[in-house]
Amino acid sequence: MISFLVLLPVAAGLAALAAGSRLRRDALSLVAAALHLLGVVRCWVHPPSGELGGMLGLDAPGLLFLTIASVLFLLTAVYGGGYFARADPRALRIYAACSLFFLASMTLVCSSRHLGLLWVGIEATTLATAPLVYFHRSDPRVLEATWKYLVLCSVGIAVALLGTFFVAIAAAYGPPEPTPLLLESLLARGPTLSAPWIKGGFLLLLVGYGTKMGLAPLHTWLPDAHSEAPAPVSALLSGALLNCAFLGVLRGAQVCAAAGAGGFARELLVLLGLVSVGIGAACIVGQNDLKRMLAYSSVEHMGILALGVGLGGGAAYGAMLHGLNHSLAKGLLFFAAGNVVLSYRTRSIDAVRGVLRRLPASGVLLLAGFLAITGLPPFGVFLSELTILNAAFAQGRGVVALLLLAFLSIVFIGMAKGILGLVQGAPPEGTPRERESPVAVGPPALLATAALALGVFVPGFLDRLLEQAARIAGG
Amino acid sequence: MRSLLDALLVLAVLFDFLLLGIGDLGASIRISAMQAATLAALPLLAREDGSLGHPILLFLGVLAVKVVLIPRLLFRAIRDASIRREMEPLIGYGLSLVLGGGLVLVSFALAARLPFPGPPPSDLLVPAAFSTVLIGLLLLVGRAKALAQVIGWLVVENGIFLFGLAFVHRTPMLVEMGILLDVFAAVFVMGIMLHHIHREFDRLDTRNLTALRDR
Numbered sequence: 001m002i003s004f005l006v007l008l009p010v011a012a013g014l015a016a017l018a019a020g021s022r023l024r025r026d027a028l029s030l031v032a033a034a035l036h037l038l039g040v041v042r043c044w045v046h047p048p049s050g051e052l053g054g055m056l057g058l059d060a061p062g063l064l065f066l067t068i069a070s071v072l073f074l075l076t077a078v079y080g081g082g083y084f085a086r087a088d089p090r091a092l093r094i095y096a097a098c099s100l101f102f103l104a105s106m107t108l109v110c111s112s113r114h115l116g117l118l119w120v121g122i123e124a125t126t127l128a129t130a131p132l133v134y135f136h137r138s139d140p141r142v143l144e145a146t147w148k149y150l151v152l153c154s155v156g157i158a159v160a161l162l163g164t165f166f167v168a169i170a171a172a173y174g175p176p177e178p179t180p181l182l183l184e185s186l187l188a189r190g191p192t193l194s195a196p197w198i199k200g201g202f203l204l205l206l207v208g209y210g211t212k213m214g215l216a217p218l219h220t221w222l223p224d225a226h227s228e229a230p231a232p233v234s235a236l237l238s239g240a241l242l243n244c245a246f247l248g249v250l251r252g253a254q255v256c257a258a259a260g261a262g263g264f265a266r267e268l269l270v271l272l273g274l275v276s277v278g279i280g281a282a283c284i285v286g287q288n289d290l291k292r293m294l295a296y297s298s299v300e301h302m303g304i305l306a307l308g309v310g311l312g313g314g315a316a317y318g319a320m321l322h323g324l325n326h327s328l329a330k331g332l333l334f335f336a337a338g339n340v341v342l343s344y345r346t347r348s349i350d351a352v353r354g355v356l357r358r359l360p361a362s363g364v365l366l367l368a369g370f371l372a373i374t375g376l377p378p379f380g381v382f383l384s385e386l387t388i389l390n391a392a393f394a395q396g397r398g399v400v401a402l403l404l405l406a407f408l409s410i411v412f413i414g415m416a417k418g419i420l421g422l423v424q425g426a427p428p429e430g431t432p433r434e435r436e437s438p439v440a441v442g443p444p445a446l447l448a449t450a451a452l453a454l455g456v457f458v459p460g461f462l463d464r465l466l467e468q469a470a471r472i473a474g475g
Numbered sequence: 476m477r478s479l480l481d482a483l484l485v486l487a488v489l490f491d492f493l494l495l496g497i498g499d500l501g502a503s504i505r506i507s508a509m510q511a512a513t514l515a516a517l518p519l520l521a522r523e524d525g526s527l528g529h530p531i532l533l534f535l536g537v538l539a540v541k542v543v544l545i546p547r548l549l550f551r552a553i554r555d556a557s558i559r560r561e562m563e564p565l566i567g568y569g570l571s572l573v574l575g576g577g578l579v580l581v582s583f584a585l586a587a588r589l590p591f592p593g594p595p596p597s598d599l600l601v602p603a604a605f606s607t608v609l610i611g612l613l614l615l616v617g618r619a620k621a622l623a624q625v626i627g628w629l630v631v632e633n634g635i636f637l638f639g640l641a642f643v644h645r646t647p648m649l650v651e652m653g654i655l656l657d658v659f660a661a662v663f664v665m666g667i668m669l670h671h672i673h674r675e676f677d678r679l680d681t682r683n684l685t686a687l688r689d690r
Contacts, residue, residue: 116651116654123661124657124660134668147621150661150664150665151624151625151628154665155615155631158631158632161635161654165635166638181650194592200589
């Protein structure tokens with residue numbers, strides 16, 4: 001089943017390269033996305049067994065992030081049909097193929113139980129997404145953003161490979177195994193792993209995958225790539241790919257905890273998490289580029305994920321729930337922002353006014369996304385942030401909790417100023433109210449509903465999975 | 476066998492210094508390829524058990540990707556984009572060499588603090604690997620040209636490969652080939668981007684001239 005989920009998008013991507021017409025490529029993407037999601041749903045019902053000698057398998061965090069990626073991909077495939085209506089056909093062929101390869105590589109990341117294979121998957125996501133970021137080729141800024149993304153993430157991921165080898169060397173103390181670097185055997189070996197090599201390895205994995213995840217101060221490529229990419233790509237990068245990179249960090253932390261150095265790993269995660277939330281907040285205030293504001297908000301929320309897992313216990317549950325909530329809200333925001341940018345032809349917040357009058361549906365969605373992402377009740381983010389704050393206070397980490405609370409308030413004020421100004425007011429003269437297509441507002445509306453529903457009620461099956469994921473992530 | 480291994484490791488670090496001091500892009504590509512070839516031979520010498528099949532396959536894979544394909548891609552990028560062949564360093568050559576020497580000292584200090592489990596294939600392995608990774612990073616930040624940055628990244632990869640060498644006989648083939656494939660694909664994508672970067676700059680003048688027309 002898992003190999004099918006990895007190979008299906010690869011096959012569809014190759015077919016999309018060969019497909020003659022745009023209609024066929026769109027149909028291929030949609031069918032592959034729907035089949036992929038069906039397969040993922042099947043994994044919920046019948047947990048799949050390990051494949052490739054245990055190198056592939058789905059545990060709770062893997063299944064959670066795979067589901068997020070699959071759902072967002074399907075919605076992006078629907079949304080992209082309308083968004084790219086007037087795009088260059090040649091660029092669209094590469095877009096269709098690379099986005100499917102991207103789905104395959106994310107599936108590989110979520111389902112690898114082998115640290116080497118995990119690395120191969122994460123590097124593959126960078127390579128599959130670089131052409132997606134480089135979609136609007138006529139703009140030199142896009143070229144710069146893509147180059148930065150490619151080089152910084154490749155270097156980061158090279159560092160992660162070094163970390164992976166460190167872990168392998170740490171495991172070389174014990175009796176030789178048929179396949180080193182299998183997560184299961186590393187966790188089982190636990191305390192027999194060499195502590196200095198494991199600590200060094202975790203540090204390198206954190207720096208490496210943390211670059212890809214956008215943890216400050218390694219995030220410098222993220223606002224450029226996420227803002228210069230077309231909106232559907234931004235939604236996938238922020239909503240799905242960042243989680244996958246986080247999974248890489250999580251695997252490192254798991255091994256570290258098994259080796260008895262969990263405290264070391266968790267303190268580092270708390271520190272980097274707080275720095276990321278702080279830097280994200282500082283850059284959101286006064287930000288005049290709508291998509292850059294959303295990108296910095298991703299830096300902030302990845303910080304919250306790292307912080308939650310670092311605190312552990314109840315906060316780890318909060319972090320897992322937060323990963324899900326952030327993906328829903330960020331997908332919603334990038335889709336809605338994409339509609340606004342397409343209509344106004346600018347990303348500058350000062351230049352956009354009166355979205356509610358010109359694009360009523362997108363305006364309402366943008367507003368809902370803003371309320372959801374800044375953690376206002378009754379949206380899901382409120383619940384997950386509250387869980388993390390509660391756990392922090394309960395653990396006696398009052399300073400951490402207060403700092404987080406302060407940064408979150410700054411983010412709220414910064415985003416409120418930008419987004420409220422942009423939706424209200426009068427649109428530029430001579431621009432009538434536009435008709436919005438169901439394809440453009442349907443996917444974000446679905447995400448908004450889900451983000452709202454999760455704040456009110458977490459269904460039993462999801463709660464159980466989140467519990468399991470939290471136990472794996474933070475004890 | 477052991478002295479040959481040591482000699483190759485020293486050679487790999489010497490290539491690092493050549494890269495730090497050299498100003499010609501074409502020569503840098505050749506040196507990084509020669510370094511990769513040196514490293515590719517190491518698994519043949521460092522194996523613990525008798526089996527040769529796996530190291531030979533890996534040797535051929537590294538040779539094909541890092542010594543043949545990647546340099547060809549990079550040379551094509553130079554030719555297509557007619558890049559001037561100087562390096563344009565941000566950190567001067569002399570200073571680069573001094574810093575490189577410092578990084579080698581740091582590497583020995585780091586290696587001393589990380590005891591290798593069991594007898595290492597060679598005492599020089601870990602310091603040589605650290606030196607190559609760190610000098611690769613120095614090349615990456617110290618050179619302005621996009622192509623030079625790609626070379627720096629390849630040197631970092633070479634250094635990491637040295638670490639992989641320590642347990643190469645036990646890694647699954649699939650993972651090794653996946654790593655090689657990723658490295659190749661990365662250089663391929665970077666090569667395309669290089670091409671576009673240079674095309675963009677050639678076109679820069681005319682773009683400035685047409686920008687006024689639409690308004």
